Amino acid sequence: MPAITLSKGANASVTHNVPTATTITVGFSWHVVQSNGPATEVVPCAIACGQDGLAVTAQHVVYFNQMLSPDEAVSYEPDGSLPGGDVEQIEVDLQRIPSNVMSIALILYVNPDLRQPGTFDSVRDCVVRVLDRAGSEVIRYPVEAADLGATSAVVAGELYRRQNEWKFRAIGQGFAGGVADVAQNFGFEL
Template sequence: MPSTILVRGANTSVSKALPSVSNITVGFSWDVVHSNGPATEIVACAIVCGQDGRAVSDEHVVFFNQMLDPDEGVLYDESGDLPGGDTEQIEVSVGQIPSNVARIAFVLYVNPDLRRPGTFDSMRDAVVRVLDRSGDEFIRYPVDTHDKDLGATSAMLAAELYRRGDEWKFRAVGQGYVGGVSDVARDFGFSL
């Protein structure tokens, strides 16, 4: 089946595309324009949110330093050689997501721990993909990093997987945060 291509603000039904969905993978890829200074390091993370739109707890923020949420439904994959050209992947076992979870926010941010972390100005060809259990892509969101809302930012809410009744849907968001991951933490209510 051909991929559904999303633009910023658009959404599509995961449940209708894959009626018996139990596991999906959200893949992230990008290129970074290298400079003479330290390279910009981009990180993907997932924030498991309750009905209030905020992280269920600090342990529900999944990234390279906290690879699994407490409910074991969201897993950060750093296997190294990821399929389809993905730089990072996050696996979601939809059947293990508790009913108190309303959405999973997928965030990209520039690692603030570097000497000069940089912004998304150096990021090119960013793509968020959703893959089925067999690894076939069925949703693609090419992120416009030249959008005026993203270029000088250092974190973005890239996309989200959310419930609408009994249905899981996926939305392309592309919302930048000038204050980086600190602003993301404030908005989603978790500690860094």
């Protein structure tokens, strides 16, 4: 079955499209246009949020320096030879997500430690994918270039609960202030 391709603002049911899935993978891919300056380093992260839309705790922000949520439901998969052209992946064990987690925000940001201030201006072909356990693409969201550009962080998408169902929403909301703006928006400290 071909993957569902979403546009900004659209959503699709993960539960319906992967009915037997207990674990899914969120894959991120992009290309960086080379320049004479420092290369832009894009970093994905996942933020497990409560009913209020804020991070449950700072330990529920999963990225390369904090690779596992406290409940072990969300994990950052180190890069390497990832399937399907993904540059980075985050794995989500839907059965382990505690009942107080209502959504998982999927973020991409330009690493401020590598390049100041750094933006998505040189990033092309940014895609977020939901994969089943076998690695088959189920849902795809090509993040629109207009939602990247001069921003340095973007909420690319969101996994969220709707009654007994998990869904994926294509968001594409950019932040000019980068990961600091993301932290403020989701209520955690860097």
